[in-house]
Amino acid sequence: MSFAWARPYEPKAPIMRWLDERLPLPRLVYGAIGGGYPVPRNLNYWWNFGVLAGIFLMVQIVTGIVLAMWYYSSADGAFNSVEHIMRDVNAGWAIRYAHMNGASFFFIVTYIHIFRGLYYGSYKAPRELVWMLGLVIYLLMMATAFMGYVLPWGQMSYWGAQVITGFFSAFPLVGEPIRVWLLGGYAPDQAALTRFFSLHYLLPFVIAAVVILHIWALHIPGSNNPTGVDVKDEKDTLPFHPFYTAKDGWFAAGFVLLYALFVYFAPNYLGHPDNYIPANPLATPAHIVPEWYFWPFYAILRAFTVDFILPAKLWGVVAMFSSILLLFFLPWLDRSPVRSGSYRPIFKRFFWLLVADVFVLGWCGGAPATPFYVALSQLAAAYYFAHFLIILPLISKFETTLPLPDSISSSRLHGEKKEAAPVGAPAHSTTIAG
Template structure:
């Protein structure tokens, strides 16, 4: 989007003028995150989470590079190399815990970021490409996180790799070949560790590249806002700097505070006890579970228990991947012209039910597979798909949204005047 009222970069110093002519990096930064990039004036703190995700990725890359200098991707010594990092490397315990807990913080921030997109309709035109690239980033993150979980080579790492890669064997004809190709053999061992380690090291840089495309795609239409109303003039925007750089700094401070509390006071809170025991191929853990951020998808995977045309195992694999790939089609499944759920009361109610459904799936994914737990998971999985494929298209066509404000400025002034946006619109 072109903003004719945006300030343009004009370097004053001779050195900066020379640099701007030869390599216009300052101009690029100025137009991307400076006063040259106007943004809607009504963004709330949910718009902080994109910056927080970037900060979390930076933490992961920096700590990961240093950890890679000391890690040994060999089944015989991998577990011991982690213990050596913890005890013998200067600040090794800090780096290891920061990397392990940083993954959880990263995924938590991204889940909230996705939730904000669902609530405020960030996937709708003209920002479909921003959303699609975001889903690609999410897939890359999940692949990176899974491969990283295998590297400590504890009991849960080994058996998690065994179980998850084993599901690929359910694919007809080529399934077992794919599984052997992934592992480099018939069971997780040195070849699998080397594969996962190299990809785990590479994918964060690929993710960073896609994030650049994600931000680039965002700057074409401009940022969305809580009302979902398009920017109509200079009065609807403020410069990104200093207004939102200051706001992002507050959010980053809160993020780092929570991260520090987890890191210094309860660094093993999110780890599974079995993963602090060295991998033993002859001893299967009583209950194999993935990390918390995979639990809803693991619950969907486990919900298929009976063969129907295709084997249950294959249905589970298709459903697990389908639950994520479904997000690619969201811009076209929701045909409502209204973006923000603030003005869509029916959609807002079903979105709340979906959130509760995801918490149920998370519980089922980590619980022992008893009959009532499996039934609960099947119902929750069915609702997950029904929400996107049935409920959302119907609600988009039948609901009666609330009146939108005439502009972002009107909504902001009405809020500070103690009036709701719809009342302000009716009064005008």
């Protein structure tokens, strides 16, 4: 998108002109997130969470670098080094709590960002690659978070590594060699800790690189918007700066304040108390669970309890990975030409059922594996897959959507009175067919 107000970058100061001639980095920033980037004028606050995800990525990188200066990746010294950071390093407790809770808040804003994309159809053409790169970022986040959870070398760290790497052993023939290769041995020990620390340090920078690709891919078609209607002309857009930088800025300040409340007043609320016990390979915790942001997938894993052709454990592992991988195919599973859920009444109802279903899976994943929670996990997992593989394709085929606005500027999403149609004018509706 390029409109009249999107003026080219013209440096005023002599030093900026000199820099622009030799390294046009300010010009690149201006075109990417400044006044040179036109954005739909109707973006609501659900669009702020992409910026928040970038903020928390930076928080994790900065605090992680500081923590690495004091951390010992040693099976004998890892737990004590974390306690040393907490007790003896100046402001070490604040840095560690900021890193711990930063991971949780990074996942919170990412989950909201993903569900916003699901509701407003941000995975539809021409933004399929933007969606897929976002999912790649999410997978890298999961890998980074798992390895980081192992590093304190507490009871839940050790047994979490034992259980999660044990998923690979479910695959016949190649599974156990892959698990041994990942751990560097037959059980989590010094080799595994060294490898996980190395990868945990590296992967955030890989995530940052993919984020750049994600933003680059987004700038080609431009941002989606709550109506899902394509930008028609410059009346439909505003420059990103100063309008959206101001909007993102104050919203981010409020959200970071909430994050600070957790860091200073409830730093262990999102963690597990067993991780303050040193790792003991001879004492299994009564209830082994991953971090809360993995609970829905852990519930799907545990939902399979009966061997049917293949072992139940293998079915669980395949289902757990498939629950994420099928999101890559969402642009082709949902064939409706209407993007926004605001104009899809049937889709909207099933979307909120999906949100409730994911919360139920999370509740079951964090609960003990009793018959009640396992049965509830099975029902919730069945609905999760049915939503994407059966319900969504059927909705996109048979749903009758509401009339779309002619443009972003004329949308009626926020309760404005719609102008009455002339007498005898035909009613508008869109019937979705395939």
